[in-house]
Amino acid sequence: MPLLEIRALTVEFSGTPAVRAVDGVDLTVDARESVAIVGESGSGKSQLLHACIGLLAANGRARGSVRFEGKELLGVGHVAAVRGRGIGFVFQDASGSLTPHLRIGPQLAEVGMAAHGMTQEAARAESRRMLECVHLPDVERRLMQYPHELSGGMRQRVAIALALVARPRLLFADEPTTALDVTVQAEILALVAELCREFGMALLLVTHDLGVVAALADRIAVMQGGRFVETAAAADFLAGPRHPYSAGLLAAVPTLAGLP
Amino acid sequence: MKSGLWHDALGQLRGDRAAMASLVVLGTLLIAAIAGPAFVGFREDEIDWANMAASPFEADGHWLGTDRLGRDLLVRTLHGLRVSLAIALAATLVSLVIGVAWGALAGYLRGRADALMMRFVDVLYALPQVFFVIILTVVFGRGPLTLLVAIGAFGWLTMARIVRGQALALREREFVEAAIVGGAGTLRIVGRHIVPNLLGPVIVYATLTVPQVILVESFLSFLGIGLQEPLASLGNLIADGAAEMETAPWMLAVPAGCLVLLVFSFNFLGDGLRDALDPRDR
Amino acid sequence: MSLLELRGVTVRFRQYGAGARELVAVNSVDFAIGEHEMLGLVGESGCGKTTLGRAILRLVPLAAGEVRWRGARIDRLGQRAFRPLRGELQYVFQDPHACLDPRMTLLESVAEPLRGLDPDTDALDRARRAQERLDEVGIAADLAARYPHQLSGGQLQRAVIARALVVDPRFVVCDEPVSALDVSVQGQIVSLLERIRDERGLASLFISHNLAVVARLCRRVMVMYRGRIVETAERRAIVETPLHPYTRELLDAVPGIDAGARGRLLRRAARARPAVDDSTPAAACAYAARCPHVLPRCRVERPALQPAGESRLVACHRAGEWPGGLPPLASV
Numbered sequence: 001m002p003l004l005e006i007r008a009l010t011v012e013f014s015g016t017p018a019v020r021a022v023d024g025v026d027l028t029v030d031a032r033e034s035v036a037i038v039g040e041s042g043s044g045k046s047q048l049l050h051a052c053i054g055l056l057a058a059n060g061r062a063r064g065s066v067r068f069e070g071k072e073l074l075g076v077g078h079v080a081a082v083r084g085r086g087i088g089f090v091f092q093d094a095s096g097s098l099t100p101h102l103r104i105g106p107q108l109a110e111v112g113m114a115a116h117g118m119t120q121e122a123a124r125a126e127s128r129r130m131l132e133c134v135h136l137p138d139v140e141r142r143l144m145q146y147p148h149e150l151s152g153g154m155r156q157r158v159a160i161a162l163a164l165v166a167r168p169r170l171l172f173a174d175e176p177t178t179a180l181d182v183t184v185q186a187e188i189l190a191l192v193a194e195l196c197r198e199f200g201m202a203l204l205l206v207t208h209d210l211g212v213v214a215a216l217a218d219r220i221a222v223m224q225g226g227r228f229v230e231t232a233a234a235a236d237f238l239a240g241p242r243h244p245y246s247a248g249l250l251a252a253v254p255t256l257a258g259l260p
Numbered sequence: 261m262k263s264g265l266w267h268d269a270l271g272q273l274r275g276d277r278a279a280m281a282s283l284v285v286l287g288t289l290l291i292a293a294i295a296g297p298a299f300v301g302f303r304e305d306e307i308d309w310a311n312m313a314a315s316p317f318e319a320d321g322h323w324l325g326t327d328r329l330g331r332d333l334l335v336r337t338l339h340g341l342r343v344s345l346a347i348a349l350a351a352t353l354v355s356l357v358i359g360v361a362w363g364a365l366a367g368y369l370r371g372r373a374d375a376l377m378m379r380f381v382d383v384l385y386a387l388p389q390v391f392f393v394i395i396l397t398v399v400f401g402r403g404p405l406t407l408l409v410a411i412g413a414f415g416w417l418t419m420a421r422i423v424r425g426q427a428l429a430l431r432e433r434e435f436v437e438a439a440i441v442g443g444a445g446t447l448r449i450v451g452r453h454i455v456p457n458l459l460g461p462v463i464v465y466a467t468l469t470v471p472q473v474i475l476v477e478s479f480l481s482f483l484g485i486g487l488q489e490p491l492a493s494l495g496n497l498i499a500d501g502a503a504e505m506e507t508a509p510w511m512l513a514v515p516a517g518c519l520v521l522l523v524f525s526f527n528f529l530g531d532g533l534r535d536a537l538d539p540r541d542r
Numbered sequence: 543m544s545l546l547e548l549r550g551v552t553v554r555f556r557q558y559g560a561g562a563r564e565l566v567a568v569n570s571v572d573f574a575i576g577e578h579e580m581l582g583l584v585g586e587s588g589c590g591k592t593t594l595g596r597a598i599l600r601l602v603p604l605a606a607g608e609v610r611w612r613g614a615r616i617d618r619l620g621q622r623a624f625r626p627l628r629g630e631l632q633y634v635f636q637d638p639h640a641c642l643d644p645r646m647t648l649l650e651s652v653a654e655p656l657r658g659l660d661p662d663t664d665a666l667d668r669a670r671r672a673q674e675r676l677d678e679v680g681i682a683a684d685l686a687a688r689y690p691h692q693l694s695g696g697q698l699q700r701a702v703i704a705r706a707l708v709v710d711p712r713f714v715v716c717d718e719p720v721s722a723l724d725v726s727v728q729g730q731i732v733s734l735l736e737r738i739r740d741e742r743g744l745a746s747l748f749i750s751h752n753l754a755v756v757a758r759l760c761r762r763v764m765v766m767y768r769g770r771i772v773e774t775a776e777r778r779a780i781v782e783t784p785l786h787p788y789t790r791e792l793l794d795a796v797p798g799i800d801a802g803a804r805g806r807l808l809r810r811a812a813r814a815r816p817a818v819d820d821s822t823p824a825a826a827c828a829y830a831a832r833c834p835h836v837l838p839r840c841r842v843e844r845p846a847l848q849p850a851g852e853s854r855l856v857a858c859h860r861a862g863e864w865p866g867g868l869p870p871l872a873s874v
Binding site for chain 3: 040041042151152181182183184185186189190193194208209210211212213214215216234235238239248249250251252253254255256259260
Binding site: 433434435437438439440441442443444445448452453456457 | 599601621625628629632633635637640641642643644645654655657658659702705709
C-alpha cells in the first residue's frame with residue numbers, strides 16, 4: 001500500500017472570478033520514495049501541498065481524497081493535527097515555520113510536546129538531537145538564539161529540524177531552497193537527501209527548479225494549469241522528457257555547459 | 261482606468277455590513293444637516309410661545325418637542341449637527357494636511373531634521389489642550405474660528421506621529437530607492453511615492469479623528485468655552501438639555517442621541533475602512 | 543581609458559545589536575569596466591556584491607577608495623551633485639515586486655526617471671518614450687497600463703529593465719535581476735539581457751549568486767567572498783580551470799540536471815559542511831574556515847590578489863599548485 005495516496009484532488013477558490021487551482025490530480029508516494037512536483041508559479045503545485053496539509057486559505061475548498069497510511073487526511077483540520085500523524089513539512093521561507101519572537105530551543109520542544117505528547121525533558125533532548133542531525137554548528141548556543149540571529153541557510157536547517165521532530169514518515173517540502181543562494185541550496189539539498197536516507201522518510205517536494213529535482217527525486221510529476229502533464233521516473237525524465245512543456249522547463253535551467 | 265487597489269478596497273468595504281450601514285446613516289445625517297431645516301416648518305430661532313418645553317407627544321407640529329424657549333428641537337438639533345459636522349470636518353482637514361506633510365517629511369528625512377520635527381510634536385503633545393483652549397478663548401473670544409484653531413493645533417500631532425512611522429517604513433522600501441536612482445528629488449519622492457502609499461492608514465485615522473473632534477468640541481461647548489449663542493453645536497444643546505434633564509428629558513435625549521449616532525457611525529466606518537485598506541493586497 | 547574604475551573601494555556598516563561592531567561589507571575592491579563591457583560579479587548572500595553595486599550608484603557612502611567615471615571621481619559627490627549622473631548610471635533591482643511603486647502603473651513607473659533626468663520632456667513625450675522601452679522589452683501597451691500586483695514577476699522584471707533603459711544610460715548595475723524569478727522565466731530574462739547587450743552595447747556590472755547565469759552573459763567574471771575579490775578571469779577560464787577554492791565551490795554548487803547530479807549530491811552529503819558565520823581575524827584568508835585545501839599559512843596570512851596568467855587574478859596561497867585548475871570536490 002502506498003504511503004500517500006492522492007485521488008481526484010480538486011482545489012477551488014471562491015471569489016470573482018472563482019479559480020480552480022488543482023484539477024483532479026492523482027498521485028502516489030511509496031515509503032522511502034522521493035517524488036517531486038515541478039511547475040511554474042500559478043501551476044497549482046503549492047495549493048496541492050497546502051490542501052494536503054490543511055493550510056488552504058479561507059476561501060479554498062478541497063475535494064477528493066488524500067490518504068496517508070490508509071487514513072484520510074483531507075478535512076483533518078489544521079496543521080498541528082497533521083503533524084501528529086507522522087508528517088513533517090518544510091516551507092520555502094523558514095519564517096513560515098519559525099516564530100520570530102521565540103527562541104529556537106523552545107520552539108522545537110513545543111512541537112514535540114504539542115504534536116507528539118512528549119514530556120519537556122524528552123522534547124528538549126529530541127530538539128538537541130535534531131539540530132545535530134541537520135549539522136547545525138554550535139548547537140547549545142543556537143538553542144538559545146532567536147531565528148533572526150541566524151543566516152537564511154541555518155534557519156532553513158532549523159526548519160528542517162522542526163519538521164523532523166519525532167521522526168515523520170513523510171516529509172512535505174514546498175520550494176525548500178528557492179530563497180537560498182546556490183551554495184547554500186546545494187548544502188540543504190544534500191542534507192535533505194541524507195536525512196531521507198537515514199530516517200527512511202518519503203519526500204513529496206514541490207519546486208519550480210529542475211536542478212533541485214535532479215538531485216533529490218526518484219519520480220517527477222510536471223504540473224501545468226492544475227493538472228499533471230507528465231509523470232515519469234526522474235532518470236528517464238532527465239534523459240528525455242516526453243511533453244513539450246516539460247522539455248521547455250528542462251531547457252530553461254541555466255547550466256555551465258555550452259558556453260559561448 | 262483607475263486603480264485596482266482602490267477598486268478592490270471598495271469591494272471589500274461593500275461586504276462589511278456595519279460599515280455600509282454606517283455609510284448610509286452618515287449620508288442621511290449629512291443630507292439632513294444640510295437640507296433638513298428647509299423641510300421642517302420652523303426656523304431654529306423661532307419661538308413658539310404656545311409650546312414651551314413641550315414634549316414630542318404633546319406639542320403639535322413639533323415632532324421632537326421644543327426646548328425651554330419654545331424653539332423646535334428637531335430644527336435646533338439639525339442646525340447643531342450642521343455646526344458640529346462643519347467644525348469637525350474642517351478641523352480634521354487641517355489636521356490631515358499639516359499632520360501628513362509634517363510626518364511624511366520627518367519620516368523621509370530621518371536624522372536630525374526628523375528628530376527636531378518630532379521633538380516639536382512631543383512638546384506640543386505635552387501641553388494640556390483644555391488649558392490652551394481657555395487661553396485662546398480668553399485672548400480671541402469664543403467663536404468657531406478660535407475653536408477650529410484650538411482643536412486643529414492639537415489634532416495634527418497624532419496624525420504626524422502615525423504618518424512619520426509609516427514614512428519611516430516606506431522609506432526603506434525598494435521602490436523609494438528606485439526613485440532616487442531615477443533622479444527624483446526629495447519633494448517628488450515624498451509627494452509621489454511616500455504619501456500615496458500611506459493614504460490607507462491616513463484615511464482610517466482621519467475617519468476615526470472626526471468623532472474625536474466632535475466629542476472634544478462638544479465637551480468644550482458643554483463646559484461653556486466652546487461656541488456661544490446664536491451658534492449652537494450638539495455640545496451646546498446637550499448642555500442645555502442636561503440642565504433640564506429631569507423635567508424635559510427629550511431636550512437631552514435628542515441631541516445626545518444624535519451625537520451618539522454620529523460618533524458610532526464614524527467609528528464603524530473607520531473600522532471598515534481599516535479592514536478594506538489593509539495592505540494585504542499582494 | 544575605462545568607463546568605470548574602482549580603486550580600493552571599501553564600504554563599512556555599523557552593526558547594532560549584541561555588541562555593536564563595524565562590518566566591512568566591501569574591502570578594498572579594484573576593477574575596471576570598459577565601454578560596452580558586461581562584467582560579472584558572483585558571490586553568495588552577504589558577500590558584499592549588492593553593497594558594491596549600490597556604492598557605485600552612490601546609494602551608500604564609501605569608507606575609503608575611489609570610484610571614477612570616465613576618469614573623474616564621483617564618490618565624493620553629494621546626492622544633489624550626483625543627480626545629473628543618474629542619467630548615465632542606472633540600476634536594475636533584484637525584486638521586481640518591491641522596486642515598483644504599487645500605486646503606479648508600469649507605464650508611469652517607467653516614465654518616472656525622465657521627469658527628473660530629462661526635464662525638457664513633457665508628459666506626452668515621456669509616455670511615448672516609456673512605451674517604446676516597454677515594447678523593446680516585450681510589454682505591450684495594455685499590460686503597461688496595469689498595476690504591479692496584477693502582473694507576474696517576469697513581466698515586472700521586464701518593466702524594471704525598461705525603466706533602467708529609458709534614460710539611455712551608458713552603464714547599468716544589474717543586481718540579481720533573475721534571482722527572484724522562476725527558473726523557467728529566468729531564461730527569458732537572460733535572453734532579453736543578452737539581446738539588449740548586443741543591440742545597445744551597454745556597459746554593465748552583472749551581479750548574481752548563480753555562476754551559470756553570470757557565465758552565460760559575461761565574458762569576464764569576478765568572484766567575491768566576504769567583501770573581497772578572490773578571483774577574476776575570462777569565463778572559460780573560470781568555468782574550466784578555476785584557481786580559487788571558492789570558485790570551485792561555486793561551480794560545484796550549480797545544480798546539475800544530468801544523470802550524474804544525484805550521485806554527486808549524495809557524495810557531497812557525506813561531507814556536509816555547514817556554513818560558519820564567525821568573523822575572521824583580519825590577517826588571515828577569509829575562506830580558510832571553509833577551504834578543503836587550507837594550510838596553516840592561510841590562517842595567519844591573507845593572500846593578496848595577484849596575477850596568474852593572462853588577464854587573470856587570484857588571491858590564494860596555493861594558486862600555482864593546480865595548473866589545470868582545481869578539480870571538482872566530489873573526486874577529491
